Amino acid sequence: MELFEVYPLYDVTPVSAKGCYVIDNLGQKYLDLYGGHGVISIGHSHKEYVSALSRQLGQMGFYSNSIKNPLQEALAHKLGKVSKCEDYNLFLCNSGAEANENALKMASFETGKSKIIAFEKAFHGRTSAAVAVTDNPKINAPLNSQHKVAFLPLNDEIAVERELSKNDVAAVIIEGIQGVGGLNEGSGDFFRSLEKLCKKYGAMLILDEIQSGYGRSGKFFSFQHHGIHPDIISMAKGMGNGFPVGGILISNSINASYGMLGTTFGGNHLACAAALSVLDIIEKEQLIDNVREVSRHFLKRIKEIQNIKSVKGKGLMMGISFDFPVSELRKALIFDEHIFTGGSSDPNLLRLLPPLSIGTDEIDRFVDALKRVLTRISNTKNSI
Ligand SMILES: Cc1ncc(COP(=O)(O)O)c(C=O)c1O
Numbered sequence: 001m002e003l004f005e006v007y008p009l010y011d012v013t014p015v016s017a018k019g020c021y022v023i024d025n026l027g028q029k030y031l032d033l034y035g036g037h038g039v040i041s042i043g044h045s046h047k048e049y050v051s052a053l054s055r056q057l058g059q060m061g062f063y064s065n066s067i068k069n070p071l072q073e074a075l076a077h078k079l080g081k082v083s084k085c086e087d088y089n090l091f092l093c094n095s096g097a098e099a100n101e102n103a104l105k106m107a108s109f110e111t112g113k114s115k116i117i118a119f120e121k122a123f124h125g126r127t128s129a130a131v132a133v134t135d136n137p138k139i140n141a142p143l144n145s146q147h148k149v150a151f152l153p154l155n156d157e158i159a160v161e162r163e164l165s166k167n168d169v170a171a172v173i174i175e176g177i178q179g180v181g182g183l184n185e186g187s188g189d190f191f192r193s194l195e196k197l198c199k200k201y202g203a204m205l206i207l208d209e210i211q212s213g214y215g216r217s218g219k220f221f222s223f224q225h226h227g228i229h230p231d232i233i234s235m236a237k238g239m240g241n242g243f244p245v246g247g248i249l250i251s252n253s254i255n256a257s258y259g260m261l262g263t264t265f266g267g268n269h270l271a272c273a274a275a276l277s278v279l280d281i282i283e284k285e286q287l288i289d290n291v292r293e294v295s296r297h298f299l300k301r302i303k304e305i306q307n308i309k310s311v312k313g314k315g316l317m318m319g320i321s322f323d324f325p326v327s328e329l330r331k332a333l334i335f336d337e338h339i340f341t342g343g344s345s346d347p348n349l350l351r352l353l354p355p356l357s358i359g360t361d362e363i364d365r366f367v368d369a370l371k372r373v374l375t376r377i378s379n380t381k382n383s384i
Pocket residue numbers: 037095096097098100123124125126175179180208209210211212236237
């Protein structure tokens with residue numbers, strides 16, 4: 001049997017990883033400024049995380065959601081405290097798409113409506129409703145396209161109110177900071193208007209913090225930069241540092257009923273051990289403070305590079321925009337400088353999602369490497 005090939009692959013085979021570094025099968029070490037799509041929060045193979053997971057696996061890896069699991073309660077309490085979202089309740093699942101699928105379903109149950117407002121260039125995952133609210137027709141099959149969705153421009157309050165006033169909208173879903181779409185974000189005023197308009201027209205506000213959450217923006221959730229209180233918050237990536245775990249925080253004004261949501265694997269013992277360990281380490285190592293400090297250093301150093309159009313994002317969710325496609329640049333960074341970076345649907349944008357534990361030395365190494373690669377690329381172009 002061969003693999004069903006859906007991913008274009010770089011020719012690198014990582015076999016181990018530690019902190020901000022990944023090592024391939026030939027022993028080459030790479031600086032990881034992409035964290036496997038923003039998943040690695042506390043750093044690769046963190047010692048305490050490895051022992052917490054090993055301990056839990058030796059004790060009990062899994063049992064079903066029909067019995068008591070005190071680890072889920074411990075996780076809810078800890079997450080409420082660390083995220084400062086104590087007035088929400090937690091539902092656990094396994095991935096980002098699944099978190100959004102449940103968030104959208106919750107909103108529809110709660111309002112009795114079915115239309116969703118999403119935004120241009122949004123990415124919310126690949127399951128049925130999550131992909132339907134993703135602004136990319138190429139990854140929507142006819143089955144997914146049956147959902148009622150209005151895609152509106154970011155920061156266009158008038159368009160949002162026009163759509164909401166039709167009174168058939170269950171939810172507005174928005175990324176704290178767009179990831180796949182290229183680091184665009186709503187303004188603080190826009191987020192605050194969304195909150196007000198959703199209340200006025202009885203729709204739920206869903207904040208997709210799957211990529212921008214868990215400290216990545218320099219606050220636990222990126223909406224916390226804007227002082228709003230969403231109805232539902234979805235999260236995944238950084239939550240388990242690579243162990244598949246996701247969840248939604250549901251405002252405690254929304255009532256649960258048995259059977260409304262459910263999952264076999266969601267919130268299993270291993271997933272909870274991973275998520276608890278991540279929160280312990282974020283707290284103990286003050287990683288959110290580190291995000292802010294390293295981000296300030298990055299913003300200072302990146303100014304040394306002249307042919308950058310703009311720098312987008314917040315904290316350690318950063319986009320560097322050029323006036324040319326970055327595919328060649330990314331290849332040179334991997335194969336010549338041994339640095340992993342990411343792309344997005346904007347071909348001219350280099351996306352950085354390093355582990356939250358990264359230091360300023362690694363940023364210095366990246367900026368120096370970027371200068372060398374840009375010089376080499378421009379010399380090659382000039383000599384043609
Ligand atoms: C903002 C956002 N939402 C949802 C998802 C989907 O998450 P998953 O791939 O875990 O299903 C992603 C993944 O990149 C994302 O960036």
